[in-house]
Amino acid sequence: MIQVAVVVFSKHGYTAASMDEIAEHVGVSKPMLYEYFKSKEGLLLACIREARAELRRVTEQAVAASSTGEEALRQGLLAFFSFIRDHRQSWSLIRHEANLVGKPAEELETTRQQQTDLIATLMGDFTDPETARIAEESGLLQAAAEFVVGGCERLAIWSEEREDLTPEIVAEYAVNLLWGGLAQIAGR
Amino acid sequence: MIQVAVVVFSKHGYTAASMDEIAEHVGVSKPMLYEYFKSKEGLLLACIREARAELRRVTEQAVAASSTGEEALRQGLLAFFSFIRDHRQSWSLIRHEANLVGKPAEELETTRQQQTDLIATLMGDFTDPETARIAEESGLLQAAAEFVVGGCERLAIWSEEREDLTPEIVAEYAVNLLWGGLAQIAGR
DNA sequence: GAGTCCACCTTACTCGAAGTAGGTTACTTC
DNA sequence: GAAGTAACCTACTTCGAGTAAGGTGGACTC
Numbered sequence: 001m002i003q004v005a006v007v008v009f010s011k012h013g014y015t016a017a018s019m020d021e022i023a024e025h026v027g028v029s030k031p032m033l034y035e036y037f038k039s040k041e042g043l044l045l046a047c048i049r050e051a052r053a054e055l056r057r058v059t060e061q062a063v064a065a066s067s068t069g070e071e072a073l074r075q076g077l078l079a080f081f082s083f084i085r086d087h088r089q090s091w092s093l094i095r096h097e098a099n100l101v102g103k104p105a106e107e108l109e110t111t112r113q114q115q116t117d118l119i120a121t122l123m124g125d126f127t128d129p130e131t132a133r134i135a136e137e138s139g140l141l142q143a144a145a146e147f148v149v150g151g152c153e154r155l156a157i158w159s160e161e162r163e164d165l166t167p168e169i170v171a172e173y174a175v176n177l178l179w180g181g182l183a184q185i186a187g188r
Numbered sequence: 189m190i191q192v193a194v195v196v197f198s199k200h201g202y203t204a205a206s207m208d209e210i211a212e213h214v215g216v217s218k219p220m221l222y223e224y225f226k227s228k229e230g231l232l233l234a235c236i237r238e239a240r241a242e243l244r245r246v247t248e249q250a251v252a253a254s255s256t257g258e259e260a261l262r263q264g265l266l267a268f269f270s271f272i273r274d275h276r277q278s279w280s281l282i283r284h285e286a287n288l289v290g291k292p293a294e295e296l297e298t299t300r301q302q303q304t305d306l307i308a309t310l311m312g313d314f315t316d317p318e319t320a321r322i323a324e325e326s327g328l329l330q331a332a333a334e335f336v337v338g339g340c341e342r343l344a345i346w347s348e349e350r351e352d353l354t355p356e357i358v359a360e361y362a363v364n365l366l367w368g369g370l371a372q373i374a375g376r
Numbered sequence: 377g378a379g380t381c382c383a384c385c386t387t388a389c390t391c392g393a394a395g396t397a398g399g400t401t402a403c404t405t406c
Numbered sequence: 407g408a409a410g411t412a413a414c415c416t417a418c419t420t421c422g423a424g425t426a427a428g429g430t431g432g433a434c435t436c
Contacts, residue, residue, distance in 0.1 A: 013289030015203060018422060029386055034424065098284045101201030139350070143361045146346040147339035154338020155331060162327070173331045206393060217415050222395065 001026055001036070006047045010089040014044060014099040041100060045108070048097050051090035052111050058083050059115075063122065072122055074175045077152060081167035081174075084156045095157065112149075119145040148178060189214055189224070194235045198277040202232055202287045229288060233296070236285050239278035240299045246271050248306065257314025262363050264310075265340065269355035269362075272344045283345065300337075307333040336366060 004026045008017045019040055023030045037043040062079035066072035084091045097108055120141045124132045135141045155174055159165045192213045196205045207228055211218045225231040250267035254260035272279045285296055308329045312320045323329045340362055347353045 015287070016289070019424085020422075030423090031387095031425075032385065035384085040423065096286045096289075098286050099203070101204070101284075139353070140361060140364075143343060143346065143358070144365055146342045147362065147365055150342020150345075151335035151339035154334045154341070157338075158331065158334040165327070170331070173328060174335065176328075177332055177335055207395085208393070218394085219396075219416095220414065223413085228394065 001028075002043075002047055002050055005043055006051070006089050006093060009044060009047060010092040014096060019043075044093075045100060048093050048100075048108060049111070051087070051093050052108070054087070054090065055080070055083050055094065056111070056115060060118065063118070069122065069125060069127075070175070070179060073178065074171060076119075076122075077174050078167055078171040080152060081156060081159070081170045084160070085167050088160075091156070095153070116142065116145040116149055119148055151178075189216075190231075190235055190238055193231055194239070194277050194281060197232060197235060198280040202284065207231075232281070233288060236281050236288075236296060237299070239275070239281050240296070242275070242278065243268070243271050243282065244299070244303060247303075251306070251310060257310065258363070258367065260310055260314075261366065262359060264307075265362050266355060266359040268340060269344060269347070269358045272348070273355050276348075279344070283341070304330065304333040304337055307336055339366075 005022050008022050008025060011017070019030055019033055022043070023033055026033075033043060037046050059076050059079045062075040063072045066075045097105070100108070123144060124136065124141060127135065132141070135144075152174060155170060159170045193210050196210050196213060199205070207218050207221055210231070211221055214221075221231060225234050246267045247264050250263040251260045254263045285293070288296070311332060312324065312329060315323065320329070323332075343358060343362060347358045
């Protein structure tokens with residue numbers, strides 16, 4: 001049911017997708033959709049929740065299987081970019097979650113926060129304690145995590161239409177950039 | 189006229205905003221809006237175009253006034269974060285441009301590309317020629333630019349609800365992260 | 377085994393907002 | 407002053423989100 005909705009939403013976009021169409025594809029009548037998911041927004045929310053949960057699962061798994069900090073970073077990113085490649089529709093929904101405005105989106109913020117928290121603690125783990133404490137207090141750790149997430153999302157969108165780029169290559173780019181910084185690229 | 193629309197769109201969100209309301213606030217009738225901007229999407233598009241143009245103006249100006257690469261980076265980011273702080277509504281629209289799905293958004297991609305191109309050439313400028321050539325060929329330069337843009341957007345969203353953070357501080361965070369990389373934070 | 381309840385599902389509606397048809401005013405041009 | 411036209415409005419159509427009210431079948435009571 002949610003799967004069907006994901007397909008329709010990602011095909012036409014949230015606004016253009018009609019509940020009637022979804023209902024028909026599911027093989028059920030419209031009031032049923034409203035029974036299960038309160039509203040059109042509710043349905044979209046459920047879809048996004050599902051997609052995010054799946055994304056979270058694969059990245060956490062990848063991270064957990066790593067030993068060093070740098071490897072965790074690389075594996076996590078690789079899992080992320082691979083997910084994008086293999087689940088375009090889910091990814092499309094996650095990207096467009098901004099269509100939800102106001103209160104209902106707050107629950108999603110929680111999910112997102114979990115994502116950044118994962119990265120933040122990850123970074124905290126492989127940082128020496130004193131530096132980590134300072135970074136944490138200033139909010140720098142959170143900021144860095146947010147930055148990583150945003151950068152990767154954008155990178156994923158960019159790489160979508162470049163078929164010569166495998167998830168491995170993109171993850172490699174991201175790791176290099178992140179780990180070494182621009183100073184390295186600049187050669188200084 | 190566009191200004192009014194920006195206010196309404198950013199207040200209720202694209203879907204919830206009604207053309208009637210906008211028309212009334214403007215002091216004109218609905219068909220007029222359709223005369224000038226083809227459709228609701230068209231109106232939103234015009235608003236976003238306007239907002240993006242303004243954003244682009246201030247960042248380019250900041251970059252042009254800088255001499256070294258690192259300073260250009262810092263000043264550009266500062267201009268960006270200041271813009272966000274001072275033009276919440278415009279920023280809100282830019283963030284939600286994803287509401288436009290399909291063809292009309294292509295024109296926006298162009299604008300966005302200009303933004304990343306600016307960053308890419310900027311980075312190319314302060315990189316030694318040989319390194320730059322290699323980076324360019326592999327697409328790394330573009331990738332880095334995309335990453336920067338995405339990271340900053342996310343960072344901007346995050347910093348919006350933290351009033352203790354001035355644009356200066358956030359820009360500083362971003363510069364440090366970008367320039368030095370995570371390795372620096374990790375203390376290794 | 378007839379009556380009653382209830383979960384599940386449908387058809388057929390309301391209502392609000394996007395988009396449009398066609399008319400009106402007022403101003404320019406010859 | 408008639409013809410044309412630009413700018414604008416009122417009043418409509420259309421479409422889709424959300425809902426009301428009713429029907430069907432199975433389980434449960436006595």
